[in-house]
Amino acid sequence: MTRRQAREEAFILIFEKQFNDDSLADILELATEVREFEADDYIKQVFFGVFEKLSELDSVISEKAIGWSISRISKTALAILRLALFEIKFMDDIPVSVSINEAVELCKKYATKEDAAFVNGILSTKD
DSSP: OOHHHHHHHHHHHHHHHTTOOSOHHHHHHHHHHHTTOOOOHHHHHHHHHHHHSHHHHHHHHHHHSTTOOGGGSOHHHHHHHHHHHHHHHHOTTSOHHHHHHHHHHHHHHHSOHHHHHHHHHHHHSOO
16 A cells, blocks of 8 residues: 555544444444445554644644634535644654645545645744
8 A cells, every 4th residue: 555545544534433322443443344445554653643733733734724723614625634743743754845845636536625725834834
């Protein structure tokens, strides 16, 4: 599985968790069975890491999304933002530009052009 494919699987898991009260482990186990993929170290690190650092990630999103509350951001864009911010803040082996570009590409595939522009704007904002 390529990193891009793994990132997409991680995004889908993060998105699913927003609608599912099952444990992270149960969601991951069911997803790997149903979608017939093996969760590599990257997928596990991102999926579990996003929810471990959720309040910190959402704080950054809230701070950068001036005039927007977390509840107003589409669930798709929110999952993508959380994934990308986790990579940017906690995964030194992934260049920031790659995280931003991949987030925008996920938006183009799963969301709208407006979401892609919004996500790009949030992630491109300097600290």
